[in-house]
Amino acid sequence: MKLYGTRGSDISHFQCQMLQSIIKNIWIPMKPYYTQVYQEIWIGMGLMGFIIYKIRAADKRSKALKASAPAPGHH
């Protein structure tokens, strides 16, 4: 019985198989780690993402500032 791939909007057969394989081989064995043990590490990764965002925003701001007001003496 073909449960997927019968309509145009469904994802393909191979992508379903890949997702099932990922769930079976990675998510199910690692579920207690990802959900309980590494909770604080996810918080740390959020902190790291925040730092990256701040650095990129500051870099963009300084580049925009330099581009809009070029210093005299540039040739």
Place this chain on the structure above:
Amino acid sequence: MNENLFASFIAPTILGLPAAVLIILLPPLLIPTSKYLINNRLIATQQWLIQLTSKQMMTMHNAKGRTWSLMLMSLIIFIATTNLLGLLPHSFTPTTQLSMNLAMAIPLWAGAVTSGFRSKTKNALAHLLPQGTPTPLIPMLVIIETISLLIQPMALAVRLTANITAGHLLMHLIGSATLAMSTTNLPSALIIFTVLILLTMLEIAVALIQAYVFTLLVSLYLHENT
């Protein structure tokens, strides 16, 4: 000469796409997993090494700390294999990039500290003041200890970056010095080549030691907080 010296540290791209992702994914391919109890010699040797390292590193932790064994073992294996592969000529070492080492250090340090504050708040705060401090010094010492706590991830990342980068740079310099001297003064070129061989042996040791130091410090931060 300056351009050439630091060219090996530029993150490689293939047609504009970062190849560093592929390079970082290479070391796990060298450590095969197996679903069998008794394996071939390669997998058995690797499993024996991993067991040796994990026993040595995780005995000091309690049950909560030992839930991090998988993370710490993956960390030390990744850093050690990446550093050792970087000693091959013309290869790119991801651990020379400060961005990557910060990406490893910040989540792990923040995870250890957050778990300490979450489960044992009083103990975690008590770490900020050493025992036996004279009363007038307490405010200043709390500030100093807080700063030393906040600087731990930066120190972890910069230590690894600086050690590996400096080693690679030194090998590059001494190698080019050997090449330059080989045309003019052969005996001194041989001496410099001996120095290069000794330096390579040192770099192999440094690659393994730095991986161990990184993981040990993370496990120490974890031990204080669990």
